[in-house]
Amino acid sequence: MAQCQFGAVFYSSSLSKVYINPAKCYGCGVCRPACPTDAVELIPREEDPAAANLWLKGAYG
Numbered sequence: 001m002a003q004c005q006f007g008a009v010f011y012s013s014s015l016s017k018v019y020i021n022p023a024k025c026y027g028c029g030v031c032r033p034a035c036p037t038d039a040v041e042l043i044p045r046e047e048d049p050a051a052a053n054l055w056l057k058g059a060y061g
Contacts (some may be wrong), residue, residue: 003030003031003034004025004030004031005028005030006024006025006026006028007021007024008020008021008022008023008024008025008026008031009021009031018035020040022048027042029042
């Protein structure tokens with residue numbers, strides 16, 4: 001989790017799971033090799049328009 005410089009990765013102690021917030025994720029992929037179970041899969045922004053729009057607002061708005 002410390003590998004994410006954008007603060008997109010967080011841990012839910014109540015569910016014992018790690019989550020990625022798509023609104024904060026810039027898709028750099030640094031989290032992939034840090035995941036001990038290879039559970040992180042990057043999804044192209046064009047496949048998730050809601051995440052793309054959030055990222056563009058954050059970067060340019």
